[in-house]
Amino acid sequence: MILDSLKLDDRVAIITGAGRGLGRAMAVKLAEAGADIVAAARTQAQLDETADAVKKTGRKCLIVPTDVTISAQVNALIDATLKEFGRIDILINNAGGGDGTLGKQLPDIGDDDWRRGIDTNLSSQFYGCRAVAPQMVKQQRGKIINVASGYGLRGGKHNFMYACAKGGTIQLTRSMALTYAQFNIQTNCIVPGIFPHNEEMMQFFKGGKFIPIGRVGDDSELGPLAVFLASDASNHINGELIAIDGGGLAGGITPTGVSPESSN
Amino acid sequence: MPTPNDFSLQGKGALIVGAEHAVGRAAAVTLAEAGAKIVIASQEPGTDKQLKEVAKLVSSAGAKAVVRVQSAALRADASATADLAAKELGGLHILVNALDASAYGPAEAADDTAFDKIIESNLKTVWMSCQEGARVMLRAGGGVIVNITSVLAERGVPNAALYCAAKGAVLNLTRALALEWARKGIRLNAIQAGWLDDESSPANKDNEFSKTLRKYLPDNRLVKPEELGGALLYLVSPAAGFVTGESIAVDGALRARV
Numbered sequence: 246m247i248l249d250s251l252k253l254d255d256r257v258a259i260i261t262g263a264g265r266g267l268g269r270a271m272a273v274k275l276a277e278a279g280a281d282i283v284a285a286a287r288t289q290a291q292l293d294e295t296a297d298a299v300k301k302t303g304r305k306c307l308i309v310p311t312d313v314t315i316s317a318q319v320n321a322l323i324d325a326t327l328k329e330f331g332r333i334d335i336l337i338n339n340a341g342g343g344d345g346t347l348g349k350q351l352p353d354i355g356d357d358d359w360r361r362g363i364d365t366n367l368s369s370q371f372y373g374c375r376a377v378a379p380q381m382v383k384q385q386r387g388k389i390i391n392v393a394s395g396y397g398l399r400g401g402k403h404n405f406m407y408a409c410a411k412g413g414t415i416q417l418t419r420s421m422a423l424t425y426a427q428f429n430i431q432t433n434c435i436v437p438g439i440f441p442h443n444e445e446m447m448q449f450f451k452g453g454k455f456i457p458i459g460r461v462g463d464d465s466e467l468g469p470l471a472v473f474l475a476s477d478a479s480n481h482i483n484g485e486l487i488a489i490d491g492g493g494l495a496g497g498i499t500p501t502g503v504s505p506e507s508s509n
Numbered sequence: 510m511p512t513p514n515d516f517s518l519q520g521k522g523a524l525i526v527g528a529e530h531a532v533g534r535a536a537a538v539t540l541a542e543a544g545a546k547i548v549i550a551s552q553e554p555g556t557d558k559q560l561k562e563v564a565k566l567v568s569s570a571g572a573k574a575v576v577r578v579q580s581a582a583l584r585a586d587a588s589a590t591a592d593l594a595a596k597e598l599g600g601l602h603i604l605v606n607a608l609d610a611s612a613y614g615p616a617e618a619a620d621d622t623a624f625d626k627i628i629e630s631n632l633k634t635v636w637m638s639c640q641e642g643a644r645v646m647l648r649a650g651g652g653v654i655v656n657i658t659s660v661l662a663e664r665g666v667p668n669a670a671l672y673c674a675a676k677g678a679v680l681n682l683t684r685a686l687a688l689e690w691a692r693k694g695i696r697l698n699a700i701q702a703g704w705l706d707d708e709s710s711p712a713n714k715d716n717e718f719s720k721t722l723r724k725y726l727p728d729n730r731l732v733k734p735e736e737l738g739g740a741l742l743y744l745v746s747p748a749a750g751f752v753t754g755e756s757i758a759v760d761g762a763l764r765a766r767v
Binding site: 246247248250251418419420422423426427431438457458459462463466468469470472473476477478479480481482483484485487488489490491492494495496504 | 517696749
């Protein structure tokens, strides 16, 4: 029964970057689908809010304040989860951002800006995959979801660190998929389009005027995709990227919202 | 809002074209299980018996299936099928094109008839079904279309040049139509099936190719038609409202390697 295969009853899911935005939206939706949640992020106060939202669904929420750029802390996150729940069914490597290179010209991007950005967006996901894989192999079951970006597939003017890190996320996903397919572990990638988190971003993206579908995404729309990729309904989908971007990557070579004139 | 409801198709009507094939059959059952009302249409005439069997499976899954035997390559049939579906379903909300006619053989031996036949059965049928489905959907303010194609849409394989060309065309047709209708309420996406475990698959024979292929597959097995169901349900459900022009490969990581 297909709808039953989308349920996550009693699964245990770790979500990094769970203190806000897409991470919190995914945490709550996974909990609604039946999963207990381990919420990781740096800021305790934000995690508390996520935990409140998760607990309203009737599921448990363990908070583990974590700096995902430090591998020892990521290892500790896995250990804390095992201590509390005894297993890990789902890991969502969502934490990212923190781009100190934003708005800088190439010659002005310092080594530290570059390293911090790569650590936050890519190394963090590598640390998560590395730390969780042995447990999932032991279980002969697991789902890893890495959050990338359209910039993982396209270049951007003055966009170096972020495009490189997210491109790395996609390749990390593929190599994880191939390495662990035989252990019934599926690793896939969500590729979000434009999901503004404040009025300023909304203005910058002009409300989605240049997105084919004519609007921006809402955080709540990420949740069901995460549920699908965390569930048994996606058991033979592995190493795949799924864009949720209102058609952004399907076009991409022409400005959207306009089209060539009819030629006859 | 409990999550299973995000994927429920209660109150929706779905037309599955190519329902005599294993993939179409599985699609019909999946959508019926999720609560949709179903019309199944064939790709080829003379498939009454197969469609009746599919109708039985759909009814076991809890829905009544209206059966329409047609030739998907004929404009008049495609048009009448879309109209019939809209009438029977109380509106055509979901269209799944599971149209396929695999064709393998050396390029040197393919004549112009082969070209026309392979392109017609794998591409023209999908084009006409999308056009006719959209005609009905646009009148009602929108809908969602999923075209089932193959991982061969983006990769080549020897002895299947025209088949690969047609499968690639279906993928890019999906993208272009998705953009064209994005602001008119129609979402289009594709599913790329890996090597299938069904009766027509060249991977499902007892021969050297099949044996070698299995060793090469990341989890050493073929894709069962029903395993496309999760991706299909996600894409047609309201939960995927921001997903259009996209394609999901159900191939057990094969494409991550090649």
